[in-house]
Amino acid sequence: AQSVTQLGSHVSVSEGALVLLRCNYSSSVPPYLFWYVQYPNQGLQLLLKYTSAATLVKGINGFEAEFKKSETSFHLTKPSAHMSDAAEYFCAVSVAGGGADGLTFGKGTHLIIQP
Amino acid sequence: SQTIHQWPATLVQPVGSPLSLECTVEGTSNPNLYWYRQAAGRGLQLLFYSVGIGQISSEVPQNLSASRPQDRQFILSSKKLLLSDSGFYLCAWSVVGTQYFGPGTRLLVL
Numbered sequence: 001a002q003s004v005t006q007l008g009s010h011v012s013v014s015e016g017a018l019v020l021l022r023c024n025y026s027s028s029v030p031p032y033l034f035w036y037v038q039y040p041n042q043g044l045q046l047l048l049k050y051t052s053a054a055t056l057v058k059g060i061n062g063f064e065a066e067f068k069k070s071e072t073s074f075h076l077t078k079p080s081a082h083m084s085d086a087a088e089y090f091c092a093v094s095v096a097g098g099g100a101d102g103l104t105f106g107k108g109t110h111l112i113i114q115p
Numbered sequence: 116s117q118t119i120h121q122w123p124a125t126l127v128q129p130v131g132s133p134l135s136l137e138c139t140v141e142g143t144s145n146p147n148l149y150w151y152r153q154a155a156g157r158g159l160q161l162l163f164y165s166v167g168i169g170q171i172s173s174e175v176p177q178n179l180s181a182s183r184p185q186d187r188q189f190i191l192s193s194k195k196l197l198l199s200d201s202g203f204y205l206c207a208w209s210v211v212g213t214q215y216f217g218p219g220t221r222l223l224v225l
Contacts (some may be wrong), residue, residue: 030213034213034214036216041203041219041221042218042219043121043161043204043205043216043218043219044216046209046213046214046215049213051212090158092160094212101128102149102151102164102174103161103214105158105159107158110159
C-alpha cells in the first residue's frame with residue numbers, strides 16, 4: 001500500500017518569494033506521483049506528474065517538482081510566488097501504470113501569499 | 116478534448132432524504148471513473164471506482180452506492196442521507212493512469 005505525507009497544512013510566503021511545498025511518499029513499488037491544485041469551491045487541476053521519466057518535472061503556472069528516490073520525496077517549487085498561486089495543493093501517489101484503484105492523496109497544503 | 120461534468124453544483128438536503136449525483140465524461144471511451152469525497156480538513160477519500168459499465172468497486176463501507184449505467188456516466192446515490200455525508204464530492208476519470216477531476220458537488224445535509 002502507498003501513502004503520502006505533506007508537511008505543513010499551511011504555508012505562507014511573500015509575493016515574489018520562493019514557494020516550497022513538501023511531499024514524502026511511501027510505496028512498495030515504483031510510484032507515479034502527482035501534484036494537483038484546488039482553488040476554492042472548484043475541482044482539482046493537474047499541475048504536473050512524474051511517471052519514471054525525467055526526475056525533474058515541469059508543470060503549468062511555473063511550478064516544478066523533483067523526484068528523489070533516496071529521500072522518497074517529491075517537493076513542489078516555484079521560484080517566484082504570485083498572488084494567483086494562493087490555493088490548496090495536493091500531492092498524490094499511485095502504483096506505476098496508474099492502476100484502476102485510484103490515487104492516494106496527502107491531506108493538502110494551503111498556500112497563502114502575502115502581498 | 117475531454118471534459119467532465121458534474122451536477123448539481125450545490126445541494127442542500129435534509130437528513131434521511133435520498134441522493135443522486137451525476138457525473139458524465141465527454142471525448143473519451145471506456146474511461147476508469149472515480150468518486151471521491153472531500154471533507155473539511157481531511158483531504159480526499161476514494162469512495163468508488165469503476166473500470167466499465169456495471170463494474171463498481173467500493174473502497175469504504177458507507178450508506179452510499181454508485182452505478183455506471185453507461186460508459187461515460189457515473190452516479191452516486193444514497194437512500195437515506197446522514198449528517199456525516201456532508202462534503203464536497205468529486206468525480207474523476209482516467210485512461211492511462213492520470214486522473215482528471217470534475218468541478219465537484221457541494222452537499223450539505225441538515
